[in-house]
């Protein structure tokens with residue numbers, strides 16, 4: 001049987017009410033009685049209730065209903081998702097945008113398999129320039145698709161490819177693009193998902209960096225990492241200093257090393273019950289948290305485009321996480337965001353960030369509840385590769401004072417740039433309609449400078465608070 005679109009909308013709305021009402025109860029419970037212990041019975045009941053709905057959204061694309069289950073109805077117009085399910089892959093996204101991309105499989109030293117996307121260039125037109133390789137790495141719950149989904153000129157990898165760089169877009173282990181394959185383990189084992197950005201930094205990034213250097217013959221590469229893409233590289237460069245020589249310049253978009261302030265109310269509330277959430281996820285075997293799912297895509301697509309609902313429900317959920325400024329994103333990206341952005345994360349990844357925020361220390365995560373000493377902090381003074389930091393005022397994850405602290409501790413800070421738009425949020429580094437104008441041109445100009453300048457630092461762009469591009473335009 002097939003349901004017309006309006007039925008889906010009604011259903012989605014009904015489900016929403018069923019989710020939101022208990023959700024609001026939880027929120028009231030947690031938000032307005034700070035001095036009181038959380039009522040665990042109510043919390044459990046609420047969470048079990050939400051779980052029933054969430055479980056529907058956790059069915060990955062591979063296991064979604066076969067297309068034959070939704071045969072077009074003869075009377076009603078069949079409901080058609082705007083993207084076939086599963087949505088186009090990174091390579092297909094490239095092709096739709098006129099570019100040729102290739103998928104490479106990379107094996108890590110600890111047995112995982114990663115998908116690395118190589119942007120070869122525009123189809124039928126060889127890439128001009130012959131500039132060095134760039135590895136672009138995604139953040140938490142994201143994948144290479146999050147960079148490649150944009151159709152306008154704000155697509156960072158394709159922008160860099162057009163500028164002449166040899167662009168590679170990485171994928172961490174376990175996300176929706178990397179195959180869930182391991183030399184010894186299978187994804188139905190807890191051990192497969194027993195990793196955080198510590199392991200990603202120690203094993204995934206060196207595997208991808210070495211693969212790119214081997215394939216291109218280049219001595220070093222440019223690195224661009226958003227959020228957890230920056231955290232991973234800081235883990236690598238501080239723990240295995242020999243990799244500093246392989247990174248010509250690390251550009252960090254919304255860098256996460258220190259978390260002094262949780263500006264998202266949602267995260268503050270969730271962190272108040274973090275141990276309960278962890279126990280809950282473990283108890284229910286939810287090891288791949290928020291994977292890419294057909295139901296979530298369909299749910300969000302129908303619901304978020306429903307007049308009034310997008311603004312009152314979908315946007316607040318997303319922007320309560322990253323920073324409140326939905327007007328920065330083209331509205332028609334919302335269904336794509338639902339289709340692509342949740343790409344899976346693990347309990348340990350969330351726990352590791354939670355511990356960084358709780359302790360104020362950027363250090364490995366201990367094992368077991370009674371572990372009082374998780375090991376020494378990551379040695380930021382060992383990060384000798386040049387680093388450029390890009391951050392913004394309205395980022396709910398990355399508080400400007402935390403960036404100042406990181407900048408003060410990095411021994412080789414090359415550039416520090418606050419995006420000149422007070423509304424720019426954590427997701428805007430990828431999604432903002434004006435990201436190219438506000439950010440990517442600056443990132444590119446700083447990379448070009450590093451390329452020309454080599455090790456001679458007399459032209460350090462740090463002296464240009466107004467933006468390097470402006471500076472170059474004025475002075476050259």
Ligand SMILES: *[C@@H]1O[C@H](CO)[C@@H](O)[C@H](O)[C@H]1NC(C)=O
Nearest residue numbers: 040041042043044279280283
């Ligand atoms: C709530 O759930 C947790 C884990 O699922 C369980 O250990 C605990 O006993 C439950 N509490 C109540 C009051 O049901």
Ligand SMILES: *[C@@H]1O[C@H](CO)[C@@H](O)[C@H](O)[C@H]1NC(C)=O
Nearest residue numbers: 190191192193194195367368
């Ligand atoms: C998770 O990984 C850590 C370190 O690799 C190990 O000490 C721990 O026993 C693992 N836990 C499980 C349940 O496999």
Ligand SMILES: *[C@@H]1O[C@H](CO)[C@@H](O)[C@H](O)[C@H]1NC(C)=O
Nearest residue numbers: 241376379380381382383384
């Ligand atoms: C951190 O790295 C610096 C530079 O490599 C080194 O001098 C220092 O001894 C390291 N500190 C620790 C605690 O390992």
